[in-house]
Amino acid sequence: DAGITQSPRHKVTETGTPVTLRCHQTENHRYMYWYRQDPGHGLRLIHYSYGVKDTDKGEVSDGYSVSRSKTEDFLLTLESATSSQTSVYFCAISAPGQGDGYTFGSGTRLTVV
């Protein structure tokens, strides 16, 4: 497929629990991103990474943290899940010099109850 996979695909969790979503790529792309998709809001950037151990915040980063210890993996952690974090989470990758277009993963549907 696109060389980018997300896990899990679906998850239901309870309020207050920590949750980690994983994005794995086989394209060796430098840049990786986490977006959340909500009705009426489109796709909003949570965090992004421009290299191993190099990460920065996006526009909706509160309550989220990320880590990138290897080029191929970018983890998104909800430190203490809240109902407002119920959403579909998409990971994306891009590579400088190969056009700026993103390749998205298949998404993770997270429900916080």
Place this chain on the structure above:
Amino acid sequence: GENVEQHPSTLSVQEGDSAVIKCTYSDSASNYFPWYKQELGKRPQLIIDIRSNVGEKKDQRIAVTLNKTAKHFSLHITETQPEDSAVYFCAASSGGYQKVTFGTGTKLQVIP
């Protein structure tokens, strides 16, 4: 930061007619404008993009126009087909780490 506004939020057209989706952006430094199509339950996929040094770009039935002075850009789909039914997102990027800001999406329905 960048702000991208997209209109309309929903659009219904008869098969064979044209569809136009319009977006505006706020950051004059933005220089890359991609469009993504998302079918129901699927991931967004890049369908066309344009850079700020180009005013128009075409790919078969789809075209994108850019007016840098007015800070707006548009997607045009001609001879629409039922398989064009999807949500379309415009986006803008100023190039820093290739971060992209998306519009809120347009749900296009093509009626057979």
